[in-house]
Amino acid sequence: MIPASERGHVEYVRRVVRTGIDVNHVNDLGWTALLEAVILGKGTEGWQQIVRILLTAGADPSKADKDGVTPLQHAQQRGYTEIAGILRAAGAR
Secondary structure, rough: OHHHHHOOOOOHHHHHHHOOOOOOOOOOOOOOOOHHHOOOOOHHHHHHHHHHHHHOOOOOOOOOOOOOOHHHHHHHHHHOOHHHHHHOOOOOO
């Protein structure tokens, strides 16, 4: 699911989260699917949908990368205002 989140595969992510997969799994880089969608995504509609799907499936919006940078901080640094708003609405700080 992590590679699909980074690459913008909305329908795949939508299907996989229904399987009970751990949406907060951390890969070797110290990133979750949510972090990958923000860091490696383009911030456009597909990635906005993925962020919503992941959050709805229980992704933790406060789970930071290994450097302590949260998904919200990454979104703000990249100028992804829509994604930042989605994260804020989910309780991210």
